[in-house]
Amino acid sequence: MTQNSSEGIKELAKLIHGVKFAMLTVQTAEGHLHSHPMTTQDVEFDGDIWFIGGKDTAQVKAMHSHPQVNVSYARPDKGVYVSVNGTAELVEDRAKLDELWSDMYKAYFPEGKEDPNIQLIRISANGAEYWESEGKVRSLIALAKGLVKGEEAHQGKNETVNL
Template identity: 25%
Template sequence: MNLTQREAREKYLELTREIQTGILQTALDKFPIHSIPMTLKRVEDDGTILFFSKKDSEHNQNIQIDAESQIVFSDPSSHQFLIVYGETIISHDRELIKELYSNIDNNWFENEEDTSITILKFQPFEGQYWDTKSNALSNMIKLGFTALTGTPTDIGTKGKLTL
Protein backbone atom coordinates (compact mmCIF):
# COMPACT_ATOMS: atom_id res chain seq x y z
CA MET A 1 0.00 0.00 0.00
CA ASN A 2 1.71 3.17 -1.18
CA LEU A 3 1.20 6.14 1.12
CA THR A 4 1.67 9.86 0.53
CA GLN A 5 1.77 13.00 2.63
CA ARG A 6 -0.09 12.69 5.98
CA GLU A 7 -0.58 8.91 5.85
CA ALA A 8 3.04 8.36 4.85
CA ARG A 9 4.29 10.58 7.67
CA GLU A 10 2.07 8.80 10.23
CA LYS A 11 3.35 5.36 9.15
CA TYR A 12 6.94 6.64 9.13
CA LEU A 13 6.60 8.15 12.63
CA GLU A 14 4.98 4.98 13.95
CA LEU A 15 7.77 2.74 12.66
CA THR A 16 10.73 4.97 13.59
CA ARG A 17 9.42 5.59 17.10
CA GLU A 18 8.87 1.87 17.67
CA ILE A 19 12.11 0.51 16.22
CA GLN A 20 14.49 3.17 17.70
CA THR A 21 17.76 1.89 16.16
CA GLY A 22 18.70 2.17 12.53
CA ILE A 23 21.66 1.60 10.27
CA LEU A 24 22.76 5.00 8.96
CA GLN A 25 24.29 4.76 5.50
CA THR A 26 26.42 7.55 4.02
CA ALA A 27 28.65 7.89 0.96
CA LEU A 28 25.91 6.21 -1.05
CA ASP A 29 27.88 6.52 -4.28
CA LYS A 30 30.84 4.48 -2.97
CA PHE A 31 31.14 0.76 -2.41
CA PRO A 32 30.96 -0.60 0.10
CA ILE A 33 28.48 1.96 1.43
CA HIS A 34 29.53 3.26 4.84
CA SER A 35 27.03 1.87 7.38
CA ILE A 36 26.83 2.28 11.15
CA PRO A 37 24.16 1.41 13.73
CA MET A 38 22.73 4.49 15.40
CA THR A 39 20.24 4.86 18.25
CA LEU A 40 17.73 7.63 17.73
CA LYS A 41 17.82 10.47 20.23
CA ARG A 42 14.45 11.77 19.07
CA VAL A 43 12.06 11.74 16.13
CA GLU A 44 10.51 15.17 15.57
CA ASP A 45 6.87 15.50 14.51
CA ASP A 46 8.02 16.66 11.05
CA GLY A 47 9.92 13.36 10.67
CA THR A 48 13.42 14.68 11.33
CA ILE A 49 15.50 12.09 13.17
CA LEU A 50 18.16 13.28 15.62
CA PHE A 51 21.31 11.27 16.41
CA PHE A 52 24.49 12.05 18.30
CA SER A 53 27.76 11.60 16.45
CA LYS A 54 31.43 12.44 16.93
CA LYS A 55 32.52 15.38 14.81
CA ASP A 56 35.54 13.47 13.40
CA SER A 57 33.61 10.26 12.58
CA GLU A 58 33.67 8.78 9.10
CA HIS A 59 29.94 9.31 8.63
CA ASN A 60 30.26 13.00 9.59
CA GLN A 61 33.07 13.35 7.06
CA ASN A 62 30.91 11.65 4.42
CA ILE A 63 27.92 13.93 5.19
CA GLN A 64 30.11 17.02 4.79
CA ILE A 65 30.90 15.85 1.25
CA ASP A 66 27.39 14.64 0.35
CA ALA A 67 24.33 14.99 2.61
CA GLU A 68 22.37 12.24 0.84
CA SER A 69 21.91 9.36 3.24
CA GLN A 70 19.73 6.41 4.03
CA ILE A 71 18.57 4.68 7.20
CA VAL A 72 17.58 1.02 7.41
CA PHE A 73 15.31 0.06 10.31
CA SER A 74 14.72 -3.59 11.11
CA ASP A 75 12.78 -5.25 13.91
CA PRO A 76 12.43 -8.94 13.02
CA SER A 77 10.77 -9.71 16.35
CA SER A 78 7.79 -7.49 15.49
CA HIS A 79 8.01 -8.07 11.71
CA GLN A 80 8.54 -4.37 10.91
CA PHE A 81 11.05 -3.01 8.42
CA LEU A 82 11.67 0.45 6.98
CA ILE A 83 14.23 1.92 4.57
CA VAL A 84 14.26 5.71 4.31
CA TYR A 85 16.18 7.93 1.94
CA GLY A 86 16.87 11.56 2.82
CA GLU A 87 19.41 14.20 3.63
CA THR A 88 21.45 14.67 6.80
CA ILE A 89 22.90 17.88 8.16
CA ILE A 90 25.38 18.28 11.00
CA SER A 91 24.47 20.58 13.88
CA HIS A 92 26.56 21.85 16.80
CA ASP A 93 23.56 23.16 18.78
CA ARG A 94 24.87 23.00 22.37
CA GLU A 95 21.44 23.59 23.94
CA LEU A 96 19.91 20.71 22.01
CA ILE A 97 22.87 18.48 22.91
CA LYS A 98 22.32 19.25 26.60
CA GLU A 99 18.59 18.58 26.22
CA LEU A 100 19.09 15.18 24.56
CA TYR A 101 22.13 13.95 26.49
CA SER A 102 21.63 11.02 28.87
CA ASN A 103 23.89 8.81 30.97
CA ILE A 104 24.01 6.14 28.25
CA ASP A 105 25.84 8.64 26.04
CA ASN A 106 28.80 8.42 28.44
CA ASN A 107 29.72 5.24 26.53
CA TRP A 108 30.78 7.40 23.57
CA PHE A 109 31.40 10.88 25.01
CA GLU A 110 33.08 12.37 28.10
CA ASN A 111 29.93 14.24 29.19
CA GLU A 112 27.38 16.66 27.75
CA GLU A 113 30.08 19.33 27.50
CA ASP A 114 32.22 17.15 25.21
CA THR A 115 32.98 19.36 22.18
CA SER A 116 33.24 16.35 19.88
CA ILE A 117 29.45 15.79 20.06
CA THR A 118 27.46 16.78 17.00
CA ILE A 119 23.82 16.22 16.19
CA LEU A 120 22.94 14.57 12.92
CA LYS A 121 19.57 15.76 11.63
CA PHE A 122 18.17 13.33 9.09
CA GLN A 123 15.30 14.71 6.99
CA PRO A 124 13.41 11.96 5.13
CA PHE A 125 12.26 12.25 1.52
CA GLU A 126 10.88 8.81 0.74
CA GLY A 127 11.00 5.25 1.90
CA GLN A 128 9.68 1.74 1.73
CA TYR A 129 8.11 -0.22 4.54
CA TRP A 130 7.08 -3.77 5.37
CA ASP A 131 4.73 -4.20 8.33
CA THR A 132 3.22 -7.52 9.36
CA LYS A 133 3.26 -6.98 13.13
CA SER A 134 -0.50 -6.62 13.50
CA ASN A 135 -1.08 -10.20 12.48
CA ALA A 136 2.16 -12.05 13.25
CA LEU A 137 0.43 -15.25 14.45
CA SER A 138 -1.85 -15.23 11.43
CA ASN A 139 1.18 -14.74 9.19
CA MET A 140 2.95 -17.74 10.74
CA ILE A 141 -0.10 -19.87 9.94
CA LYS A 142 -0.25 -18.46 6.40
CA LEU A 143 3.47 -19.14 5.85
CA GLY A 144 2.94 -22.69 7.10
CA PHE A 145 0.04 -23.10 4.67
CA THR A 146 2.22 -21.84 1.81
CA ALA A 147 5.04 -24.17 2.84
CA LEU A 148 2.68 -27.16 2.81
CA THR A 149 0.63 -26.35 -0.30
CA GLY A 150 2.81 -24.01 -2.37
CA THR A 151 -0.13 -21.57 -2.59
CA PRO A 152 0.95 -17.99 -1.81
CA THR A 153 -0.95 -16.05 0.89
CA ASP A 154 -1.16 -12.37 1.90
CA ILE A 155 1.18 -11.85 4.86
CA GLY A 156 1.02 -8.13 5.60
CA THR A 157 1.37 -4.67 4.19
CA LYS A 158 4.21 -3.10 2.26
CA GLY A 159 4.55 0.00 0.20
CA LYS A 160 6.31 3.19 -0.71
CA LEU A 161 6.25 6.27 1.51
CA THR A 162 6.36 9.64 -0.20
CA LEU A 163 7.25 12.11 2.51
Protein backbone atom coordinates (compact mmCIF):
# COMPACT_ATOMS: atom_id res chain seq x y z
CA MET A 1 0.00 0.00 0.00
CA THR A 2 1.21 3.51 -0.74
CA GLN A 3 0.61 6.53 1.47
CA ASN A 4 0.47 10.15 0.34
CA SER A 5 3.02 12.72 1.37
CA SER A 6 1.50 14.41 4.44
CA GLU A 7 0.20 11.26 6.15
CA GLY A 8 3.42 9.45 5.20
CA ILE A 9 5.60 12.15 6.78
CA LYS A 10 3.59 11.93 10.01
CA GLU A 11 3.90 8.15 10.10
CA LEU A 12 7.64 8.22 9.35
CA ALA A 13 8.17 10.88 12.03
CA LYS A 14 6.44 8.63 14.55
CA LEU A 15 8.43 5.55 13.54
CA ILE A 16 11.91 7.12 13.57
CA HIS A 17 11.39 9.33 16.62
CA GLY A 18 13.83 8.29 19.34
CA VAL A 19 16.05 6.12 17.14
CA LYS A 20 19.53 7.27 18.18
CA PHE A 21 21.51 5.97 15.19
CA ALA A 22 20.74 5.54 11.52
CA MET A 23 22.71 3.87 8.75
CA LEU A 24 23.53 6.25 5.89
CA THR A 25 24.36 4.58 2.57
CA VAL A 26 26.32 6.46 -0.10
CA GLN A 27 27.71 5.47 -3.48
CA THR A 28 31.50 5.59 -3.84
CA ALA A 29 33.36 6.84 -6.91
CA GLU A 30 33.75 3.20 -7.95
CA GLY A 31 29.98 2.69 -7.78
CA HIS A 32 30.05 0.62 -4.59
CA LEU A 33 27.48 1.16 -1.86
CA HIS A 34 28.94 1.99 1.54
CA SER A 35 26.94 2.31 4.77
CA HIS A 36 28.00 3.85 8.03
CA PRO A 37 26.27 4.84 11.28
CA MET A 38 25.27 8.44 11.83
CA THR A 39 23.79 10.08 14.92
CA THR A 40 20.16 10.97 14.40
CA GLN A 41 19.41 14.60 15.18
CA ASP A 42 16.73 15.29 17.75
CA VAL A 43 14.48 17.28 15.42
CA GLU A 44 11.02 16.46 14.12
CA PHE A 45 11.08 14.73 10.72
CA ASP A 46 9.41 16.99 8.16
CA GLY A 47 10.70 15.34 4.99
CA ASP A 48 14.32 16.31 5.69
CA ILE A 49 16.85 14.36 7.74
CA TRP A 50 19.83 16.22 9.19
CA PHE A 51 23.26 14.90 10.12
CA ILE A 52 26.56 16.44 11.16
CA GLY A 53 29.59 14.96 9.42
CA GLY A 54 33.20 15.73 8.66
CA LYS A 55 34.18 17.45 5.41
CA ASP A 56 37.24 15.22 5.21
CA THR A 57 35.32 11.92 5.39
CA ALA A 58 34.92 9.54 2.46
CA GLN A 59 31.15 9.64 2.95
CA VAL A 60 30.87 13.42 2.56
CA LYS A 61 33.21 13.34 -0.44
CA ALA A 62 31.03 10.64 -2.03
CA MET A 63 27.92 12.81 -1.60
CA HIS A 64 29.55 15.54 -3.71
CA SER A 65 29.57 13.23 -6.74
CA HIS A 66 26.61 10.98 -5.95
CA PRO A 67 23.98 12.80 -3.88
CA GLN A 68 21.45 9.95 -4.04
CA VAL A 69 21.58 8.23 -0.64
CA ASN A 70 19.60 5.92 1.61
CA VAL A 71 19.02 6.24 5.35
CA SER A 72 17.79 3.24 7.32
CA TYR A 73 16.46 3.03 10.85
CA ALA A 74 15.80 -0.05 12.96
CA ARG A 75 14.01 -0.62 16.23
CA PRO A 76 14.10 -4.42 16.47
CA ASP A 77 12.64 -4.34 19.98
CA LYS A 78 9.54 -2.67 18.52
CA GLY A 79 9.50 -4.55 15.20
CA VAL A 80 10.04 -1.32 13.24
CA TYR A 81 12.28 -0.92 10.17
CA VAL A 82 12.42 2.17 7.96
CA SER A 83 14.28 2.83 4.70
CA VAL A 84 14.33 6.40 3.35
CA ASN A 85 15.76 7.27 -0.07
CA GLY A 86 16.72 10.85 -0.73
CA THR A 87 19.07 13.44 -2.06
CA ALA A 88 21.97 14.69 0.06
CA GLU A 89 22.87 18.36 0.15
CA LEU A 90 25.97 19.67 1.91
CA VAL A 91 24.85 22.78 3.77
CA GLU A 92 26.63 25.70 5.43
CA ASP A 93 24.16 27.22 7.91
CA ARG A 94 25.33 28.54 11.27
CA ALA A 95 21.83 28.83 12.71
CA LYS A 96 21.06 25.21 11.82
CA LEU A 97 24.39 24.08 13.31
CA ASP A 98 23.52 25.94 16.53
CA GLU A 99 20.14 24.15 16.56
CA LEU A 100 21.62 20.68 16.01
CA TRP A 101 24.82 20.96 18.03
CA SER A 102 25.39 19.00 21.22
CA ASP A 103 28.61 18.79 23.24
CA MET A 104 28.79 15.10 22.31
CA TYR A 105 30.15 16.25 18.93
CA LYS A 106 33.30 17.59 20.61
CA ALA A 107 34.56 14.00 20.50
CA TYR A 108 34.61 14.32 16.69
CA PHE A 109 35.19 18.05 16.37
CA PRO A 110 37.63 19.13 19.13
CA GLU A 111 37.31 22.83 18.23
CA GLY A 112 33.57 22.71 18.93
CA LYS A 113 31.15 24.49 16.61
CA GLU A 114 34.06 26.53 15.25
CA ASP A 115 35.78 23.44 13.83
CA PRO A 116 36.31 24.05 10.10
CA ASN A 117 35.79 20.35 9.36
CA ILE A 118 32.09 20.40 10.36
CA GLN A 119 29.70 19.65 7.53
CA LEU A 120 25.92 19.82 7.82
CA ILE A 121 24.17 17.22 5.70
CA ARG A 122 20.52 17.55 4.73
CA ILE A 123 18.83 14.54 3.21
CA SER A 124 15.70 15.58 1.32
CA ALA A 125 13.55 12.45 1.33
CA ASN A 126 12.18 11.32 -2.01
CA GLY A 127 10.32 8.32 -0.61
CA ALA A 128 10.42 5.63 2.01
CA GLU A 129 9.31 2.17 2.87
CA TYR A 130 8.67 0.82 6.32
CA TRP A 131 7.83 -2.43 8.01
CA GLU A 132 6.07 -2.61 11.33
CA SER A 133 5.31 -5.90 13.06
CA GLU A 134 3.34 -6.63 16.19
CA GLY A 135 6.44 -7.65 18.11
CA LYS A 136 8.79 -10.59 18.11
CA VAL A 137 6.49 -13.17 19.74
CA ARG A 138 3.49 -12.42 17.50
CA SER A 139 5.71 -12.39 14.40
CA LEU A 140 7.14 -15.79 15.31
CA ILE A 141 3.64 -17.17 15.87
CA ALA A 142 2.49 -15.80 12.48
CA LEU A 143 5.56 -17.32 10.82
CA ALA A 144 4.93 -20.70 12.47
CA LYS A 145 1.25 -20.67 11.44
CA GLY A 146 2.27 -19.84 7.88
CA LEU A 147 4.76 -22.71 7.80
CA VAL A 148 2.27 -25.22 9.23
CA LYS A 149 -0.58 -24.19 6.92
CA GLY A 150 1.65 -23.69 3.89
CA GLU A 151 0.45 -20.08 3.59
CA GLU A 152 2.15 -16.73 3.46
CA ALA A 153 2.82 -15.41 6.95
CA HIS A 154 1.29 -12.00 7.61
CA GLN A 155 3.72 -10.44 10.03
CA GLY A 156 2.63 -6.85 10.14
CA LYS A 157 2.35 -3.74 8.05
CA ASN A 158 4.49 -2.80 5.04
CA GLU A 159 3.92 0.64 3.49
CA THR A 160 5.53 2.73 0.78
CA VAL A 161 5.54 6.52 1.13
CA ASN A 162 5.91 8.83 -1.86
CA LEU A 163 7.27 12.22 -0.84
